[in-house]
Amino acid sequence: MIEIVENYENYINSLPELIGKSYYKAEFFIQKLGLKHATYYRKLKSNSFTHQEVKLITSLLFPEEILMQELQKSEEDIKAGRTIDFEDFKQKLRAKYNV
DSSP states (O other): OHHHHHHHHHHHHHHHHHHHHSSSOHHHHHHHHTOOHHHHHHHHHHTOOOHHHHHHHHHHHOHHHHHHHHHHHHHHHHHHTOOOOHHHHHHHHHHHHTO
């Protein structure tokens, strides 16, 4: 358990560097997090993002890993038989988007 906490702490401490090396500008993160400029830079400097913000930043920094996790989860759902019929799926989409 201690190792998990230490790894998380190391990750939090590396966030400013990871954000700086990313292809995104600060404005992108500010907009996605819904923060004001001053708040974003303060949190970045002091490593004080909430765990929800860290989760969102991580998904923005590593979209390929998120996609791979989703695909793996989908494969597990298929193997376990947790699927729906295509016609049912179309009906749900029509109901949701009024198409």
